Amino acid sequence: MVRLLTWVRDFAFLLVATMTVLFFLVRLAGDPAIMLAGPDATPAQLDAVRHAYGFDRGLFEQYLIFALHLLRLDFGASLVDGTPALAKVLETFPASLYLAVMAMGLNLAVSIPVGAWLGQAQGGAARRVAHGILSVMQGFPGFVLALLLVNVFAVGLEWLPAVGYAGPASWVLPVISVASFLAPKLIRVIEANATAAYRSHYVRTAVAIGAGPRTILWRHVMPNALLGAAAVVGAEFAFMVTGLVVIETIFAWPGIGWLLVRSTLNLDFPVVQAIVFIIVIAVFLTNAATEAVQVRLDPRLRGPGAAGGGHG
């Protein structure tokens, strides 16, 4: 119960803080009426726009009105085509979600076996090569990699489409691009956790009851290694949003990041505000889900349950 209250409080703080910062930045940045009416508008036209959008009122009054509208989830209409901003954002949300989930799936499918392999006994040329690749990949800018992939596989070899959102072939490059900047970090964490687990006393116990190498890896080492990596996976979901902005733009993937770039370039700030609102909620829910999964998986976080009872 206390947990839930803290959760709601943090969530409210995050939302209010972000939206307030964004509101004042937008209002202080310049005269939005000029953005709306265009640079060639006459003073009379500007006044009309100011009045229509309420820009002629005091800043605080405007903020109150904004906040009241926010409570009703009303972000106003897109300045580009007049459709409700929030609806426009929600329309693009699924595409981003697909990309995020597919990329995270690929990330896990690669990182878990590779991390497990690297976490086993040290040494060997193959491992050294893998470590070298990982060191470079950790710093590799994801969107530059995406461009290079497009150059090789779409433009050069013509194996895959360069842009678009139609059919599995067009998913390959965006998913690989996003996964490529998630995997190195996750692999490193899983490797480090697995290495630590191999040195632990409980793995010695597993050896002492006659467990073989495969049982030790998957039943004794990896449960601990993956549990420690769960927090990283959650953080990577949030981190991925940043990557989506650029990757979606490169591949013309009609998601929330693509819309964000288009709307910012068009100065369509009702849509930008709605996007930031949705991202704050999505990221917060992701964090909450990560925490819930950790509590579910880690018996130590579940608190005392079926204790043995008695003393000694």
Add this chain to the structure above:
Amino acid sequence: MTGSTPQSPILEIRDLCIDAVAPGVPARRLVEDLSLTVAVGEVLGIVGESGSGKSLSAFAVARLLPDSIRVSGGSVHLGGQRIDDLDEGAMRGLRGGRIGFVFQDPLSSFNPVRSIGSILIESIRRHQGLDRKAARALAVEMLSRMRLPARSVDAYPHQLSGGQRQRAMIALALANGPDLLIADEPTTALDPTIQLQILALLKQQTADRASILITHDFSVAAAICDRIAVMHRGRLVETGLAAALLAHPQHDYTRDLLRHARLGGEAS
């Protein structure tokens, strides 16, 4: 009476040598020409300071050593069968089956994210081939024999007390009725009041098997051991029946150790 045992030994270690190996560095001898025997029903105490090679020697019986430490000579026989040259698969059949281990720190020796029962069941199924249900029933029985409640089978290590965890560890070591029980400092991590209970519990389980108790503490060895072997810097210094060795230590090093133990005992 001499140091020889009345019954034929279950465990026979002859001229065991153990080396630390690292790439690019000459091997370093850790244990030199160690010979020991343990008979059925007998508890052998191996006493020494840390670094004396006492734990390594006992773990080497089941090749339970880190990669950087190797057995480089000698032989080990268990129940008349030579086991030091077994391949890894056959050795796995012995570990947890004919040879049971009790470790020093029961908290870190149990996997924090797996229940006590799941480890017990894994060991029972591996060595006895029982189905899940029968293995679970046996796990509960083993735990209750160690005077742990049946529900502790589903408990996680952090939910048990230190003493309960060590009882569970003993249940794990004995789950498949081993011929040889090796206990490495089983009471060091526990409260003094619980140490005696655990030692008594261990002693009850030693009747029909050979047991080795590794300790740095003569009073622990005196409590339950029939025979004591003293190790110093990788060598066996002295061995004999517990009462005789404690009353009339033959070797200077043993005398030193005993004197320090008594001084320590008086001081505390």
Add this chain to the structure above:
Amino acid sequence: MAERILTSGKSLLFLIVLGLCLLALLAGPYLVAFDPGLINLSRRFAAPFTDGHWLGADQLGRDVAARLLAGLYRSLGTALAATAIAFCIGTALGLLAARSTSLLGAFMRQLTSFTQSFPVFVLAVSVIAIVGSNGFWSVVLTLGLATWPVFARVAYAEGRSLLKREYVLAAEMMQMGTARLLLRHVLPGLVPSLSVLVVFHFADMIIAESALSFLGIGAPLGAPSWGGMLNESRAYMLVAPWMLLAPAGAIILLVVSAHLFGQKLREATA
């Protein structure tokens, strides 16, 4: 320790790359004969090493090497300035929060969890676009102001543990002022972890600047920037791959070498 850090292969790469950057900044104008904005349609898509175009020419016949060099000024300048701003604000606020009691400390914790979970880049994109000016300083300020909590988090956490050390407690008993206490006794203890952070942040800022200008949000249209060059190259990948490879190679070399150096530094200071 310094010797061990500097003589490793990873660090050597970074030092060489840094040296190359410095050389390019100093000698570049003498090596590259062209103005980065000079349009010469007769030289459209000139291949590398022809007509004095070391790295070829783009769709308007502008010299790629000259634009790469001009972009280097922008990238390095933005990354260094943004890192400096984030470092100063973040370290100062983090240390003050570590020293102060309840309120500021609580605020810092809240802010820490906030920025840990929020994709700051998204906010930066919206802000830069909405603020509207495409200038150098609006990018620098936004990146610096958006990312200082990275430093605040570490300064706060490590500052708190340092403030509990005995020599700091002793200095405190002598009634040293807060500023002097933090500067003389706490800040030096933070140097190892903060310097690692500076290297990684520098690399992140290089990426952020090029990503922003790639999106058309950072640098003004037509102004030479690595991200802008990448964006323009997309339409001509088949005819003029050097338009892609030159800026991509420059970004990768700078960012990856900085990252390797950071990894080495972290290993050495851990």
